[in-house]
Structures are given as structure tokens and as C-alpha cells.
Amino acid sequence: MRITKDLVAASATPLVLGILAEGESYGYAILKQVNELSGGQLEWTDGLLYPLLHRLERLGHVDSAWETPPGGRRRKYYRITDQGRAELAEQRRQWAAVVDALRGVWSTTQSIKPIMAPAWEAGR
Amino acid sequence: MTVDRDNDLEGQITEWRAYMHRRRELHHTDAEELEDHLRSRITELTEAGLRADEAFLIAVKRMGSLDELSREFAREHSERLWKQLVLPREPDAPAAARSRRELLVMVLCAAVAALAIKVPGWFGLDMSGDDAGFYARNVSLFALPALAAYFAWQRRVGLRVIAVLALLFILGAVAANAYPLADDSQTTVLTAIHLPLALWLVVGVAYVGGDWRSDRRRMDFIRFTGEWLIYFSLIGLGGGVLMAFTMGTFRAIGLDAEGFVQSWLLPCGAMAAVIVSAWLVEAKQSVIENMAPVLTRVFTPLFAATLLAFLVAIIWTNNGIDVERDALILFDLLLVIVLGLLLYAISARDLAARPGLFDRLQLALVVSALIIDVMVLLAITGRITEWGFSPNKTAALGENVILLTNLAWSAWLFLGFVRGRMPFARLEHWQTRYMIVYAVWAWTVVLVFPPVFDFA
Numbered sequence: 001m002r003i004t005k006d007l008v009a010a011s012a013t014p015l016v017l018g019i020l021a022e023g024e025s026y027g028y029a030i031l032k033q034v035n036e037l038s039g040g041q042l043e044w045t046d047g048l049l050y051p052l053l054h055r056l057e058r059l060g061h062v063d064s065a066w067e068t069p070p071g072g073r074r075r076k077y078y079r080i081t082d083q084g085r086a087e088l089a090e091q092r093r094q095w096a097a098v099v100d101a102l103r104g105v106w107s108t109t110q111s112i113k114p115i116m117a118p119a120w121e122a123g124r
Numbered sequence: 125m126t127v128d129r130d131n132d133l134e135g136q137i138t139e140w141r142a143y144m145h146r147r148r149e150l151h152h153t154d155a156e157e158l159e160d161h162l163r164s165r166i167t168e169l170t171e172a173g174l175r176a177d178e179a180f181l182i183a184v185k186r187m188g189s190l191d192e193l194s195r196e197f198a199r200e201h202s203e204r205l206w207k208q209l210v211l212p213r214e215p216d217a218p219a220a221a222r223s224r225r226e227l228l229v230m231v232l233c234a235a236v237a238a239l240a241i242k243v244p245g246w247f248g249l250d251m252s253g254d255d256a257g258f259y260a261r262n263v264s265l266f267a268l269p270a271l272a273a274y275f276a277w278q279r280r281v282g283l284r285v286i287a288v289l290a291l292l293f294i295l296g297a298v299a300a301n302a303y304p305l306a307d308d309s310q311t312t313v314l315t316a317i318h319l320p321l322a323l324w325l326v327v328g329v330a331y332v333g334g335d336w337r338s339d340r341r342r343m344d345f346i347r348f349t350g351e352w353l354i355y356f357s358l359i360g361l362g363g364g365v366l367m368a369f370t371m372g373t374f375r376a377i378g379l380d381a382e383g384f385v386q387s388w389l390l391p392c393g394a395m396a397a398v399i400v401s402a403w404l405v406e407a408k409q410s411v412i413e414n415m416a417p418v419l420t421r422v423f424t425p426l427f428a429a430t431l432l433a434f435l436v437a438i439i440w441t442n443n444g445i446d447v448e449r450d451a452l453i454l455f456d457l458l459l460v461i462v463l464g465l466l467l468y469a470i471s472a473r474d475l476a477a478r479p480g481l482f483d484r485l486q487l488a489l490v491v492s493a494l495i496i497d498v499m500v501l502l503a504i505t506g507r508i509t510e511w512g513f514s515p516n517k518t519a520a521l522g523e524n525v526i527l528l529t530n531l532a533w534s535a536w537l538f539l540g541f542v543r544g545r546m547p548f549a550r551l552e553h554w555q556t557r558y559m560i561v562y563a564v565w566a567w568t569v570v571l572v573f574p575p576v577f578d579f580a
Contacts, residue, residue: 046187048188054197054200057476060550
């Protein structure tokens with residue numbers, strides 16, 4: 001199954017903020033975590049994560065710093081700000097509303113289905 | 125064998141990095157960040173058993189096409205490449221043909237602007253004589269429609285935007301000419317000052333291709349305005365030299381070129397320069413892009429020092445601001461310059477950079493300007509209570525209140541930013557939003573003031 005581009009784009013911000021809410025991280029690790037969390041179904045083009053991270057930084061949702069771990073490469077770490085946490089909470093409320101609405105729609109369509117099916121067949 | 129392969133991989137990564145550096149949209153640190161990502165991916169893949177060159181290929185592929193990547197970066201960091209109107213175009217469009225056509229259209233628009241200022245002359249309106257008031261009121265109506273047309277063509281804006289632009293220009297023309305304004309009345313002077321401002325913001329609508337709700341686009345327009353001013357001044361300086369030579373050399377052979385210079389070269393040249401400067405900003409901006417930020421860097425500390433010295437002098441001598449009219453205008457100009465420095469520094473700033481010494485300096489500049497603005501406001505209120513409302517005083521009062529609001533909130537946001545409490549984007553957002561206030565005010569002065577003050 002491929003998740004469409006629009007859905008990937010819409011879910012990117014809450015996913016990244018949510019991952020950073022757990023603790024600071026860097027681009028590659030964030031990407032791997034997204035991959036794991038979605039069971040491999042959410043696949044981003046690697047590079048596109050970085051413009052997103054930069055945008056979140058510009059908006060003040062995350063902070064970044066270059067760090068050099070002992071014996072490692074220089075690497076840019078991101079961490080969430082208080083404002084980012086507030087944004088995450090807000091996004092979470094919005095997503096919850098969307099999911100609720102979808103759940104409602106699916107339960108009604110299921111109950112309609114047996115009545116609707118013969119009507120379509122009769123129409124043909 | 126493995127050593128060879130490692131060298132190979134390093135070579136490939138170096139080459140890939142060279143490709144990245146060729147992209148103006150990607151900064152050095154971005155490339156470094158992406159390289160770290162690439163290396164992490166390669167390590168993982170080789171650990172899973174792939175050969176280094178295979179791992180490299182897959183890692184690069186997973187990164188996505190460099191075109192798409194740099195487009196995303198350009199979108200996010202439009203300040204790096206604020207000629208981002210290149211973006212929607214195809215990367216491989218026949219650039220040479222386009223720039224030739226662009227040059228042609230620019231020359232055409234410049235010619236229209238240059239001729240437009242001569243048209244009233246054919247109907248007997250003398251530029252240097254009795255009709256100076258007419259030219260003063262209408263000066264912005266000769267060049268700015270042509271400039272808006274140039275941008276409208278270049279941005280391929282829709283018919284609705286064109287209609288709005290045309291309507292606003294007609295409204296401006298009506299306001300400048302339909303009111304029975306005497307040439308020496310205060311409202312004529314006010315219209316002459318405010319109509320160019322109002323129409324410049326209309327040009328802004330064309331500049332952003334009708335997308336005037338976008339904050340980033342508005343910031344681009346602010347940036348454009350700063351660069352345009354620099355180019356226009358440079359062309360003006362060059363034009364002055366040209367005129368001096370024209371008059372001097374012709375006088376040497378016994379011909380008087382002064383009439384030609386005054387009635388053709390100066391007015392037509394100035395109008396055409398409006399368009400040419402805009403075209404230069406668009407076409408050559410990467411050359412001078414570093415110039416304007418440098419100028420703000422130089423003048424922000426100097427202006428901050430001057431204002432602080434002035435405040436100290438006021439406290440030291442215990443003098444209030446002299447309520448002379450000319451002095452008040454001088455202070456208004458000073459505040460506008462401070463605002464210009466602030467705006468330009470904001471537009472040229474790397475948004476992600478941390479607050480530094482320069483930001484503190486700027487905060488000092490804004491706060492001292494704020495204090496001076498309050499004193500000017502007190503002086504104006506004093507004049508109004510003493511002499512009553514006049515068009516000039518009302519306009520000055522309104523402008524100072526508008527500037528005061530902007531400076532006060534800017535200072536607050538700056539303080540939050542310097543203390544690390546707020547992202548810089550808030551300040552940018554505030555300034556771009558505030559442009560609406562300028563537009564509303566400029567149009568109010570042009571349209572409402574003359575009838576309200578009985579065309580005084």
C-alpha cells in the first residue's frame with residue numbers, strides 16, 4: 001500500500017514534533033523512526049525531511065545545534081521548544097477530530113452497505 | 125581492495141558534495157547536514173552486506189532528485205534566493221530567449237514611462253512654469269503604471285489582478301486631478317508625497333503576482349524596495365554626471381544644451397530609471413545582493429549612536445524638541461529611515477540565526493527611535509492644541525501614531541527574540557502584516573484629506 005503524497009505531507013509535522021517530544025534527535029534517526037512507527041508504510045524522500053525541519057525551526061517549534069559526539073561526525077541535532085509542544089498538542093487535537101469523523105463515516109457506511117448494494121445492482 | 129573501495133566512495137561523496145555546492149539554494153551547512161544523512165544511510169546499507177558503490181547509489185536515490193530537493197530548500201529559504209519566481213518555471217527553459225524578450229519588454233515599458241511625462245506638455249502644461257503643481261501631484265502616475273505593467277507581464281498575472289491594478293491607478297489619477305486643489309495648498313503637497321507611496325504599494329501587488337496575502341512574498345517586495353532604492357540612487361548619480369558633461373561639452377562648442385537637459389534628459393531619464401532599476405534588481409540581484417545588508421550593518425550602529433547621543437543631549441541640556449515645523453518634518457524623516465533600516469535588516473537576516481550583538485544594537489536603535497517618536501508626538505499634540513488641526517499637522521500626527529505603534533510592537537518582539545523567548549519569524553510576520561496599515565493610511569491621505577480639509 002502506498003500512502004498518498006497529501007497524507008504524507010499533512011502528517012509530517014505532527015510526526016516529527018511527536019518524535020522530537022521524546023527527546024532530541026537528528027535527521028537520519030527521525031526518518032528511521034518514522035519508518036519503524038508506520039511499519040514501513042510511510043516513506044518519505046530522505047532529503048525532503050530537511051526543508052521541513054528548517055521550516056519548523058524558523059517558526060520556532062524546534063531548536064537546533066551542531067554537536068560532535070566523541071569519535072563521531074559533526075551532526076545537527078534538533079530539539080523541540082515549548083512552543084513546539086503547544087503546536088504538537090494543537091495538531092493532536094485536530095487529528096483526533098479528523099480520526100473521529102472518519103470513524104463515524106466508516107461505521108455508517110458499513111451499516112448502509114447491505115441496503116445499498118442491491119439498489120446499485122438494480123440500477124445496472 | 126577495501127582501501128580502494130573506501131577511496132572510491134570518498135571520491136563519489138566528494139563529487140556529490142560538489143554538485144550540492146553548485147546549487148545556490150543550498151548553503152554549506154545544509155550540504156553538510158545532507159552529507160551526514162547520506163553517510164548514515166551508506167553505513168547502514170554496507171552493514172547489511174551491500175558493496176560501497178551500491179550503497180552510495182541507493183543512498184543518493186533515496187535522497188530524492190537534487191532538483192526537487194533544492195526547490196524545496198528554495199521554497200523554505202526564500203531569503204537565499206528571493207528571486208524565487210524562477211521556481212515555477214521549467215529549469216531548462218530557453219533562458220537566453222526569455223531574457224532577450226524580457227529586455228525588450230523592459231525597454232518598451234521604460235520608453236512608455238519616459239514619454240508619459242512629456243504627454244501633458246503637448247496639451248500646454250509647462251513643467252517648469254505655472255503647472256509645477258500638476259507635475260508634483262502626478263509624478264508617480266507616469267512611471268509606476270509602466271512598472272506595474274512590466275511586473276504584470278513578467279509574472280503572467282491573471283485578468284482579475286490586472287483589473288484591480290488598473291482600477292487603483294485610475295483611482296489615484298482621479299484623486300490627484302479631480303479635486304480642486306490649488307498648486308500651493310497643503311493638501312497638494314500631501315498628495316504629492318502620499319500618492320507615490322500608495323501607488324508603490326500597488327506596484328507591490330503586481331510584484332508579488334497578485335499573491336499579496338503571502339507574508340514571504342511581501343517580504344520579497346520589501347527586499348526589492350531596498351535594492352531598488354540603491355539602484356535608483358546609483359543611476360541618479362550617474363545621470364547627474366551625464367547631464368553635467370552634456371551641458372559642459374556643448375557649451376564648449378557654443379551650443380546651449382540646458383533646455384534639452386531640463387525638458388528631456390532629466391524628466392525622461394528619471395522616469396525610465398524607475399523601470400531600469402527594477403529590471404536591474406530582478407536580473408542582477410545576485411551581484412549586489414550582499415550590498416544592501418552591508419549598508420544596513422554599517423548604518424545601524426551609526427544611527428543608533430546618533431540617536432542615543434541625541435537623547436543624552438536632551439537629558440543633559442533639559443531641552444524639549446523645538447516645535448518648529450521644519451524640525452518636526454526632519455524627525456519624521458529620521459524615524460522613517462530607522463524603520464527602513466529595521467525593515468531591510470529583517471528582510472536580509474538569516475531567520476534561523478541566533479540573536480547576536482547586531483540584534484541588540486538594533487533593539488537599541490528601535491527603543492531610542494521610540495522615545496524620540498514619543499517626544500515628537502508630544503510636540504505635535506502641543507501644536508495642534510495651540511493652532512488647531514491643519515492637513516499637515518493631522519498627517520504628521522497620523523504618521524507618528526502609525527510609526528509609534530510599529531516601533532513599540534517591534535521593540536517588544538525584538539526584546540522577546542533577544543532574550544530567546546520568541547522566534548525571529550514573529551517580527552518578520554509583524555512587519556509584513558503592517559504594510560496594510562501603510563497602504564490604508566496613504567490612500568486615506570490622498571482620497572479623504574482634501575475634501576475633509578476643504579482643499580486647504
